Amino acid sequence: MTQETLPGTTDRRLAALLTILAENATIVTSGVRIAREIGVAPSTVRRSVRQLRGLGVRVKAQRGAGYFLEGVPDILTPEMLRQRLKGSLFGKHIYHFFKTDSTNRVALELGHAGEPEGAVILAEEQTAGKGRAGRAWQSERAAGIYVSLLLRPRLAPVQAPLLTMMAGLSARSAIEAQTGLTTDLKWPNDLLVRGKKVGGILTEMHAEPSQVRFVIVGIGLNVNQEKFPGELGTTASSLRIETGKQVSRLELLVWLLREFENDYNRFLREGPAGVTQKFEAVSSYAHGKRVRVTNGTASFAGTTAGLGPEGLLLVKRDDGLVVTVISGDVAEAR
Ligand code: BTN
Secondary structure, X not given: OOOXXXXXOOOHHHHHHHHXXXXXXXXXXXXXXXXXXXXXXXXXXXXXHHHHHHOOOOEEXXXXXXXXXXXXXXXXXXXXXXXXXXXXXXXXXXXXXXXXXXXXXHHHHHHHOOOOOOOEEEEOOEOOOEOHHHOEOOOOOOOOEEEEEEEOOXXXXXXXXXXXXXXXXXXXXXXXXXXXXXXXEEOXXXXXXXXXXXXXXXXXXXXXXXXXXXXXXXXXXXXXXXXXXXXXXXXXXXXXXXXXXXXXXXXXXXXXXXXXXXXXHHHHHHXXXXXXXXXXXXXXXXXXXXXXXEEOOEEEEEEEEEEOOOOOEEEEEOOOOEEEEOOOEEEEOO
């Protein structure tokens, strides 16, 4: 078994212990058996159990018998993911953190260090999750999916933003398959359910003038949050709030990565038209929506008029001029 390690990634033993306990959930497994399976001393198992508890995993000890989990934790262990993603682009290098500042930050570092395409960096909790336009991304422990994917596509830098939209489409399909919810996409990167944000995508890249070196697609999904602090409560929601049911992060993530791989291969094979057409077909924001576009201190109102070939949003201003929105915030104008 290989386990990717970096400072702060989940220790191999901890991940293996969690996998054994989760696979035998609610059954008592002896410390000796666990020690044998992981290949460590029983004292190390005891230490790892303490560490897991410190991370919020409810491991119970039964005197003289062993350990069991009080409930099946919805933790995205690299082993479980790797098993489910065997043979896929994203099943090879999985970096898991119980806590990190930002998975995009880690992925950028890996990209610069020459990490191959397909690396998956995920965290149960982010302390400095990055959102678009310098905003923060709330990343409550084990409630959402916080994942970054490292890609090395042969694309011109102008085409890279299409990956943001493509990721939105992949996430939309995964959410629909897992929960039955229909998600709206707000250009370029918001996933909305009943007008509230349940996910977002932050794409960052390193490129030469004519060629992308690598792209990081960071995806944040609000899955099992029960509420959001302060102001966020009025604009954000989670799949759990919208369905009234707990959603398996593991199943959703596996689905998302499979969809993403299919969509990515199709995009590289067939070009951007498939992405822009699909986006236009499913996003209520693509055509005929009254919006206000804000970029720094400048802002204007208009009506959306589809997407350009590179996926940029076209907005017909009230004075009749059609403007291509390169960056900025798009909000529904009422
Ligand atoms: C947005 O809508 O503003 C984009 C949010 C992107 C959040 C994800 S969570 C995983 C990855 N790591 C980060 O620091 N940000 C992205």
